[in-house]
Amino acid sequence: MAALTDITFILCDVLQAPAQWQALPPFADTDADLALQVLDEAGKFVANVVAPLQRAGDEIGCRFEAGQVATPPGFKAAYQAFWQAGWPSLSCAVEDGGQGLPAVLEGVLFEMLAGANHGWTMAPGLLHGAYACLKHHGSDALKEAYLEKIATGEWLATMCLTEAHAGSDLGLVRTKGTPLPDGSFAVNGSKIFISGGEHDLTDNIVHLVLARLPDAPVGPKGLSLFLVPKVLPDGSRNAVVCERIEEKMGLHGSPTCVMRFDDAIGWPVGEPNKGLNAMFVMMNAARLHVGLQGVGLLEAAWQKAHAYAQERRQMRAPTSAHGPDLISEHPAIRRILATQRAWIDGGRVLAYHTALQLDVAAHSPDATQRAAAQRWCALVTPVLKAAMTDQAFSGASACLQVFGGHGYIREWGIEQIVRDARVAMIYEGTNEIQAIDLLVRKVLADGGVAIRALLADLPGDARRDALIELTQALVLAAPGDPELPYWVADDYLRAVALVLLDWAWGRIRASSTDARWTEPAQAFQTWVLPECDMRLAIMRQRLPQKFIRNKPPVHMAPALTAID
Structure with a gap:
């Protein structure tokens, strides 16, 4: 369940968020009542539609056959309900089909989603980053054709960076983009670890692919970015092939794909040989959301452990004179639970404050405030991503300890959170x-x-x-x-x-x-x-x-x- 009382307290009492965003021209009419109504409805959607699919997503997982990926039962219907209700577009600009709300509300939504069903949440997780990348660096023609579809979530997007020989060292990327007479490019190469590279959730998938032009310099300064859709504007299938999906430790509800581009048609996003400039817009947006994934996953683990500790009786607590006590009364358990709450609540303050600063950096009329906000986001985003995902894994493992042997058994659900959380320490850098x-x-x-x-x-x-x-x-x-x-x-x-x-x-x-x-x-x-x-x-x-x-x-x- 979404911790709406705690979330509201941190947003409204600790950070005074409504006053902060109302000082920015685009959000002058966004008051606390509206924001809390949005979050209340978000909590209901997450609890009623997304959370019930958590176990099936893990146990059934995605199925791959002849280049096609079928997501777990219920995933497609939930995603269609999600985008049609307007949830992906909370903070996108109104002119692009969005709702123009503060970034922090979108951040809280994705925190809730990750805690409820991390595998399902991987599907829309890159939408805002893809939207920001295309909005800032796309040509008018590309924005006309793709921006609203991405903003609303009608089409999902991927970020195709990694190759088998080039993990974090993007300077080793070999995928090529060759110019064609009509201004498009033929993209050739293979990418691995592509979340949602193929699926049945949407009619089209928009791949953002790092590749090299024929005359590009070696290293990371020779990379360009291309938009390569699964389905071309004329309705034909592009030469984009999913070769397989990976068998993973966790996130079974999210297909992690090996993708091959065989003269796939694409169009440049941004300037030639400056693809990383465009891609980092997407990655930086994703990194804050990954930090919030850490908060949401740790909250979910804590809730399970706390509920179990309130029911399980086991031996006498040190200060007790009677029979078996609730384990929540034992100092060792109290220490585990209180320590994870310290990380959750403190992490929320930092993450929400960072999301608020994103809007200050983008919209404040005061240049000094914009500069200070940019400084905060640039420095704190990598800290949030690393610290909160480290704690999501180690803290979820500590919460599993509260269950004793029961925590290691699948039926309690805590072991899935531990497995799912581990990857957040690796992806997005x-x-x-x-x-x-x-x-x-x-x-x-x-x-x-x-x-x-x-x-x-x-x-x-x-x-x-x-x-x-x-x-x-x-x-x-x-x-x-x-x-x-x-x-x-x-x-x-x-x-x-x-x-x-x-x-x-x-x-x-x-x-x-x-x-x-x-x-x-x-x-x-x-x-x-x-x-x-x-x-x-x-x-x-x-x-x-x-x-x-x-x-x-x-x-x-x-x-x-x-x-x-």
Whole structure:
């Protein structure tokens, strides 16, 4: 079930979202009542239409035969209901068939969907990224033919990057795009790991394919982007072939396809040899949604574990004098559940705030506000993607532990969440690549200016100050040791995530004295935040001592007290 009470509290009380979006011209008429009505209806759709397909999607899965993919029973009807009800188009522009609502509402919708049925949600998961890519980089002719179909979700889209010999190194892509006399291109090559490359959910599938022009330079600067539809404008089938679907650890309800393009007809999106510029628009939009997938999956795992702990009786709790108690009264179980709530609630604050900043960056009349919002989104998006998907997997595994042996059995549903969650640490750029993107491509690239400005806006404390100091030390040390940033990138990202979560929990505590927030707030201070000291210490050990000015601070976390 969607946690609408918690979602509403974080949006309206903690982040004051209605006031933020009403300050932006496109959303001046979007008040809290409208937003909450949208989210309430979204919660009903997710609970009544999408969630019931979760188990069948996993157990029956997708079937492949002679190049065709059949999705699990009920998936097609649910998707048709989804797009016809207008859900994919929440934040798309009105002129493109969308509803023109704030991006955060779309983000919350996809958080709910991922928690209810991650496999099904993979189908519409790339729509907004494909829409943004085509809107910003597509020709007028392509936008006329495809933009509204993608915005509304009538047609689904894919992102075709990966090749068997070129995983994260897109500079090795070999797929070719050869110009034809009529201005189109013949696309030839193979792609792997293509989510939704073939299916029966929609009449057409719009593939966005990275390929090389005949005279393109080697490496990533020689890539162009092409729109290659499954069905051509004249109604004929394009030369796009699904060779097989993969057998996977999880996400059985989503077909992961090996795709072959045999002189398939396509059209360029954006400028020649600048395909990555266009593709990164799509990828950045997807990365925030993947971070929200982490929140939704962890929420789903927590709900299952919490419900089980309220029913299961097992031995006496340490402070009990009577017979078997509910396991929810045992400290070990309370610690697991409170720790995951700390990540869920803090992660929601960061993710929703980031979605709000996307709209500020796009629509604020104040140039200073736009710049600050762009800075936040650029730096925090990789942090969210990596930190929340790491926690979705490890936290779901911890929630499985609450069930004991029952958690390992399929009928309880928690093991599926663990399996499904694992892939989010890999796709849309592995979490290691997110860390490199943050530290090498963003922090070190500008000498730490942007991250110091972002951190300086947070309330000051010893950890934040230590992170700022270590950032400067890395800026100074990296030129003399090119490997250093790559050794500590994961630690740096985790430290940034924990400092940001500390800020998020400060916002929550300042917004409510309700006891419901007390235990996870204490759990965050006791069992989550101390990891930051470890990450800072690891980075100090890797740095030459001449760059370290101060000794590390010593922190004492408060003990977790009982909640009556």
